[in-house]
Amino acid sequence: MKKLAVGLATLVAMAVVPAAADEPGPGGTKPPVARTGADVYRMYCQACHMADAKGAVGAAAFPALADNPRMGTTAYAIYVIQEGKAGMPPFKAMLSREQTAAVVAYLRTHFGNSYPEPVTAADVP
Amino acid sequence: MDSGRQTPTRRQLLNAIGLIGGTAAVYQLMTTFGHAAETRFPGPPDLSGGRKGQSVIVLGAGLAGMLAAYELEKAGYKVRILEFQDRAGGRNWSLRGGDRYTELGGPTQNVGFAKGNYFNPGPWRIPHHHRTLLYYCKTFGVALEPFIQFNHNAYVHSTDAFGGAPQRFRALAADFEGNVAELLGKAIDQKALDTRLTAEDLDLLKEALRGWGMLDRDMRYVKGDRSSSHRGFLLPPGGGVNGAPKPSDLFPFDEVLKSRVWANMAFFMNDEFQTTMFQPVGGMDMIGKGFARQVGRLITYGAKVTRLMQGAGGVTVTYADVKSGKVSTAEADFCVCTIPLTVLSQIETNLSEKKQAAIQAVPYSPGVKVALEMRRRFWEEDYAIYGGHSFTNQEIGLVSYPNDRLLSDGPAVLLGAFANGPGGLHLGGMTPEERIEAALEQGSVFHPDSYRKEFLNGASVSWSRVPWAMGCCARWNEDTRREHYQDLVALEDRIVLAGEHASYVGCWMEGSLLSALDAITRLHKRAQEA
Numbered sequence: 001m002k003k004l005a006v007g008l009a010t011l012v013a014m015a016v017v018p019a020a021a022d023e024p025g026p027g028g029t030k031p032p033v034a035r036t037g038a039d040v041y042r043m044y045c046q047a048c049h050m051a052d053a054k055g056a057v058g059a060a061a062f063p064a065l066a067d068n069p070r071m072g073t074t075a076y077a078i079y080v081i082q083e084g085k086a087g088m089p090p091f092k093a094m095l096s097r098e099q100t101a102a103v104v105a106y107l108r109t110h111f112g113n114s115y116p117e118p119v120t121a122a123d124v125p
Numbered sequence: 126m127d128s129g130r131q132t133p134t135r136r137q138l139l140n141a142i143g144l145i146g147g148t149a150a151v152y153q154l155m156t157t158f159g160h161a162a163e164t165r166f167p168g169p170p171d172l173s174g175g176r177k178g179q180s181v182i183v184l185g186a187g188l189a190g191m192l193a194a195y196e197l198e199k200a201g202y203k204v205r206i207l208e209f210q211d212r213a214g215g216r217n218w219s220l221r222g223g224d225r226y227t228e229l230g231g232p233t234q235n236v237g238f239a240k241g242n243y244f245n246p247g248p249w250r251i252p253h254h255h256r257t258l259l260y261y262c263k264t265f266g267v268a269l270e271p272f273i274q275f276n277h278n279a280y281v282h283s284t285d286a287f288g289g290a291p292q293r294f295r296a297l298a299a300d301f302e303g304n305v306a307e308l309l310g311k312a313i314d315q316k317a318l319d320t321r322l323t324a325e326d327l328d329l330l331k332e333a334l335r336g337w338g339m340l341d342r343d344m345r346y347v348k349g350d351r352s353s354s355h356r357g358f359l360l361p362p363g364g365g366v367n368g369a370p371k372p373s374d375l376f377p378f379d380e381v382l383k384s385r386v387w388a389n390m391a392f393f394m395n396d397e398f399q400t401t402m403f404q405p406v407g408g409m410d411m412i413g414k415g416f417a418r419q420v421g422r423l424i425t426y427g428a429k430v431t432r433l434m435q436g437a438g439g440v441t442v443t444y445a446d447v448k449s450g451k452v453s454t455a456e457a458d459f460c461v462c463t464i465p466l467t468v469l470s471q472i473e474t475n476l477s478e479k480k481q482a483a484i485q486a487v488p489y490s491p492g493v494k495v496a497l498e499m500r501r502r503f504w505e506e507d508y509a510i511y512g513g514h515s516f517t518n519q520e521i522g523l524v525s526y527p528n529d530r531l532l533s534d535g536p537a538v539l540l541g542a543f544a545n546g547p548g549g550l551h552l553g554g555m556t557p558e559e560r561i562e563a564a565l566e567q568g569s570v571f572h573p574d575s576y577r578k579e580f581l582n583g584a585s586v587s588w589s590r591v592p593w594a595m596g597c598c599a600r601w602n603e604d605t606r607r608e609h610y611q612d613l614v615a616l617e618d619r620i621v622l623a624g625e626h627a628s629y630v631g632c633w634m635e636g637s638l639l640s641a642l643d644a645i646t647r648l649h650k651r652a653q654e655a
Contacts, residue, residue: 021490021598021600021631021632021633022248022249022250022397022633023545023632024522024523024543024544024545025514025516025523026385026388026389026391027517027518027519027521027522027523027543028517028519028520028521028522028523028544028546028547029385030283030284030285030518030519031519031520031546031547031548031551032520042551043547043550043551044547044550044551044554045550045554046554047491047549047550047551047553047554047587047589047590048589048590048595050229050230051230051554056229056230057229058591058592058593059209059429059464059468059593059594059595060467060468060470060471060472060595061471062229062595084488086466086467086470086471086485086486086488087465087466087467087470087487087488087489087596088488089488089490089491089600090488094546094547
């Protein structure tokens with residue numbers, strides 16, 4: 001319940017910030033809640049990193065998370081998710097600590113990555 | 126002419142005041158006279174006095190790049206533009222029947238719209254105070270028409286109010302205002318307001334509440350002709366024997382609050398979303414095409430920039446032909462780089478560390494739009510909705526109705542989703558087929574009988590997956606503005622950046638144009654010193 005509350009509070013805060021861009025407006029404030037690591041990946045990550053986590057190349061590139069030795073370093077993955085990197089937005093305000101831990105654990109054990117050590121909310125600053 | 130003393134004209138008066146009080150005084154007065162409003166557009170740039178024959182390479186044929194090229198060439202520079210795509214216009218873009226679009230990850234959509242129908246995946250509306258854009262649209266012969274931004278008769282839907290049933294905006298807004306007015310009136314009567322208002326002011330305030338909130342003589346918001354004249358009648362006024370109207374029931378105030386209609390009311394008050402808004406006749410890309418008529422001959426298409434270097438002798442750009450892979454270099458005295466930061470952050474440059482840090486510091490939003498072509502305009506014919514938006518708290522955000530060719534027969538294209546934030550990421554990660562299914566499922570809440578029945582075909586754009594943009598718009602915050610904005614926009618020897626990301630009018634075409642004008646004005650000054 002706690003993680004749900006955090007998520008909603010964030011969305012409400014987002015909804016009342018005056019727009020400074022051509023934004024959709026007051027809609028879209030209640031997306032479904034991602035409950036598992038796989039949910040988080042599908043709902044937040046695969047828009048850029050793709051469903052197979054292999055990334056993509058256009059005028060620039062989205063990095064592959066599949067077969068990625070960096071997934072071996074839990075703290076690095078958590079840091080990038082929370083703070084963002086170049087064009088990638090920071091997810092600190094969008095994902096709860098539980099959701100962040102869940103998606104890192106999911107990435108570490110899927111898409112050809114094999115780092116079975118558990119990741120918990122306590123690992124997320 | 127009268128030889129005697131004349132009343133000074135406004136301009137003479139302004140000049141006189143300018144001499145005494147300076148520019149600030151003139152500006153203040155001009156605002157009073159209505160000469161200067163929100164615009165920061167001072168008119169086209171004055172780039173006179175340049176030395177002929179200096180060259181500029183412009184990277185990116187979006188609006189910023191094309192405007193920079195247009196004004197620089199006019200001023201005598203030798204200009205060349207490199208563009209990654211095989212079309213000009215950048216995010217100013219429309220999709221029509223027969224168009225084929227392949228997004229990152231591989232899915233290709235063949236757009237099946239009827240002739241004349243279109244979908245604007247990027248910009249779609251223009252505020253009336255975006256005067257740079259309006260100026261160049263007029264100059265380049267781009268016809269504009271009204272964009273119907275505010276429609277009282279469209280819907281507001283929340284899964285948390287009215288058991289999930291959408292309600293007309295006017296009924297919710299009327300009941301919100303009526304209830305607030307009544308409550309405030311009671312507070313005044315109970316002397317519950319800690320106010321410095323005089324008794325006379327309070328009387329006036331009560332009169333205002335009565336008039337604004339449609340209260341009755343006793344300061345109550347009740348069912349009747351007054352409330353119905355704002356929220357809509359059960360049976361509207363008619364003619365003849367049964368012409369008398371029947372008023373409608375009021376909504377329970379707690380449900381009105383749960384609908385969060387105040388967020389919609391506040392949205393329409395935001396200065397970027399107030400009426401009048403415009404759109405080009407025939408699709409947003411008419412603007413890009415208008416610009417390309419001026420500078421299209423300067424563009425090399427299919428050029429993927431891989432390296433941007435400057436030295437004492439000039440700027441060297443390395444680029445690969447997208448189709449053949451053939452690598453070439455281009456040299457120029459100066460460079461205006463309008464490449465989005467998502468892409469520029471991965472291009473090798475010898476820009477300063479500060480500049481490179483700024484280029485790396487700005488995340489992009491993940492906007493998604495879904496367009497649905499429907500067999501007929503059921504929203505007009507069955508619901509009396511002509512343009513404007515119905516809002517929902519579901520991920521699609523809204524359904525927006527076409528603003529052109531109202532009351533016509535034949536297929537028309539709805540905007541079935543405009544999602545950002547979590548909804549944009551979720552829809553953006555779906556396949557094009559899944560996005561259309563999500564848009565049909567969620568949008569059906571407004572038009573349950575017709576939405577799926579009248580659906581013909583659809584198209585969608587997930588901006589994260591647009592190969593040449595890899596994101597929708599630059600999203601600055603207070604911290605990144607403070608730390609990096611000036612470094613990003615600073616002219617660095619021979620290179621200057623421009624685009625919506627280099628402005629405070631982010632995610633609007635106006636921002637890219639204002640940024641381009643500012644960039645080339647500084648570049649021109651630098652070139653004169655060279």
